[in-house]
Amino acid sequence: MSDYVDSYYRDTNRVTLAPTPRLAGAARADVAIVGGGVTGVSAALSLAERGYDVALLEANRIGWGASGRSGGQILTGFGTGMSTFAEALGATAARHIFAMSREAVSHTVARIETHAIDCDLRPGAIYAALKPRHMTEFARERDMLQRDYDYDGLTLLDDEALAARVQSPRYIGGLRDAESWHLHPLNYVRGLAHAAQTVGARLYEDSAAVRIEPGSRPVVHTATGRLQADWLVLAGNAYLAADLVPELSGHVMPVGNYIIATEPLREDQVASSLPGDDALSDANFVLDYYRLSTPPGTSPRLLYGGQVSYGHRPPRRLVARMQAKLGRLFPALAGIGIDYSWGGLVGVTRNRAPHFGRVGDNIFYAQGYSGHGMAFAGLAGGLIGDAVAGQAERFDLYARMAHRRFPGGTRLRTPLLVLATNFYRMRDLI
Numbered sequence: 001m002s003d004y005v006d007s008y009y010r011d012t013n014r015v016t017l018a019p020t021p022r023l024a025g026a027a028r029a030d031v032a033i034v035g036g037g038v039t040g041v042s043a044a045l046s047l048a049e050r051g052y053d054v055a056l057l058e059a060n061r062i063g064w065g066a067s068g069r070s071g072g073q074i075l076t077g078f079g080t081g082m083s084t085f086a087e088a089l090g091a092t093a094a095r096h097i098f099a100m101s102r103e104a105v106s107h108t109v110a111r112i113e114t115h116a117i118d119c120d121l122r123p124g125a126i127y128a129a130l131k132p133r134h135m136t137e138f139a140r141e142r143d144m145l146q147r148d149y150d151y152d153g154l155t156l157l158d159d160e161a162l163a164a165r166v167q168s169p170r171y172i173g174g175l176r177d178a179e180s181w182h183l184h185p186l187n188y189v190r191g192l193a194h195a196a197q198t199v200g201a202r203l204y205e206d207s208a209a210v211r212i213e214p215g216s217r218p219v220v221h222t223a224t225g226r227l228q229a230d231w232l233v234l235a236g237n238a239y240l241a242a243d244l245v246p247e248l249s250g251h252v253m254p255v256g257n258y259i260i261a262t263e264p265l266r267e268d269q270v271a272s273s274l275p276g277d278d279a280l281s282d283a284n285f286v287l288d289y290y291r292l293s294t295p296p297g298t299s300p301r302l303l304y305g306g307q308v309s310y311g312h313r314p315p316r317r318l319v320a321r322m323q324a325k326l327g328r329l330f331p332a333l334a335g336i337g338i339d340y341s342w343g344g345l346v347g348v349t350r351n352r353a354p355h356f357g358r359v360g361d362n363i364f365y366a367q368g369y370s371g372h373g374m375a376f377a378g379l380a381g382g383l384i385g386d387a388v389a390g391q392a393e394r395f396d397l398y399a400r401m402a403h404r405r406f407p408g409g410t411r412l413r414t415p416l417l418v419l420a421t422n423f424y425r426m427r428d429l430i
């Protein structure tokens with residue numbers, strides 16, 4: 001799996017951090033955080049803003065995990081439908097939960113503005129229909145969210161309205177979410193990290209937690225140091241080693257997901273592919289997603305994602321297969337050059353709802369956003385900050401959700417997920 005340092009995002013990184021040394025020797029903090037993605041960095045920023053002394057340990061580089069490799073879509077909602085929450089927690093809790101998914105998006109936008117994070121933020125996301133059944137499902141979803149969740153952000157697009165924004169012969173219509181956005185994810189997460197540094201958070205890179213001693217003041221050990229704190233936040237998500245915290249093992253399945261970036265597009269190629277500059281996802285269970293990325297002073301590239309793998313190895317002939325799919329989706333881009341490809345691990349839970357909770361009363365975790373975490377992980381960091389400060393009601397709304405481990409232990413859970421996914425992949429073809 002390629003490091004983000006080889007990716008398109010690395011080559012367009014515009015955020016410089018203050019020094020982020022390796023942890024060496026013994027250190028102390030009010031709060032220790034393991035993991036430097038959006039969850040961990042957002043928690044660091046929220047806690048440092050509240051006046052806590054925060055130290056964050058990242059095994060690689062800030063944003064190295066899913067956050068700095070992602071599709072960059074900042075979406076309302078979750079990786080599962082609202083019925084998952086309503087059935088588990090009741091209608092009132094589900095309404096709060098949906099409102100918080102909207103808050104996650106506005107919170108992301110507000111932070112980008114407050115901290116002047118240079119990350120190419122653009123409005124609009126569209127779910128595209130490949131067949132009539134998808135349009136029926138979209139209409140049902142829009143009506144349900146309007147009726148039960150007071151959400152007016154969704155507009156159904158017929159084929160003509162869609163064609164004004166997305167020029168693909170494969171789609172028959174879509175659903176546009178005016179409250180969703182897209183951005184450059186590595187610049188966003190590093191921008192958050194920079195903001196956390198300016199309010200005093202200490203960030204350590206190349207500092208993997210290799211052992212954790214729980215207790216009244218937990219201790220995190222790295223190869224070259226130890227960090228003791230009153231509270232510990234676990235934000236390693238799909239990258240957290242299964243044996244580091246046995247209480248978390250088996251709850252999150254790491255699923256590989258891959259993106260290609262085209263060569264820079266000409267104006268006529270943009271006009272005949274994505275003239276609306278929205279973020280797109282199709283309506284399949286194993287979905288394709290894409291958007292234009294246009295850092296200042298550059299021509300847009302199309303970033304196209306969606307191939308999955310259930311090991312740490314990319315699928316065979318990844319680039320050629322994705323390039324061919326892209327050509328079928330946008331005939332104007334058939335044979336376009338592909339300059340970059342990379343992959344990352346999505347943390348998927350069994351019910352596709354985020355997995356929040358505590359180990360003992362001073363270790364907090366948030367993980368398993370199931371492909372929908374770029375906005376929500378930002379809010380999760382803030383909820384952890386509130387919970388550490390003694391206001392845990394909103395964190396606990398998610399922590400109350402029951403989560404089951406993937407069956408089959410570490411050896412069998414991957415084949416079982418492949419079987420389940422293949423079932424949905426077949427359903428997508430019908």
Ligand SMILES: Cc1cc2nc3c(=O)[nH]c(=O)nc-3n(C[C@H](O)[C@H](O)[C@H](O)COP(=O)(O)OP(=O)(O)OC[C@H]3O[C@@H](n4cnc5c(N)ncnc54)[C@H](O)[C@@H]3O)c2cc1C
Binds near residue numbers: 034037060209259370
């Ligand atoms: C290819 C891809 C595309 C995606 N597209 C989207 C999208 O468009 N929209 C969306 O909403 N979501 C998307 N997602 C999901 C989204 O990226 C994640 O939900 C989100 O980034 C999770 O953030 P996180 O901070 O919890 O985890 P991560 O960003 O994965 O961060 C975890 C960090 O913890 C570190 N770590 C792990 N173990 C240790 C340890 N022992 N010691 C120290 N550090 C450790 C890792 O190195 C890593 O940097 C995508 C994911 C992938 C992989």
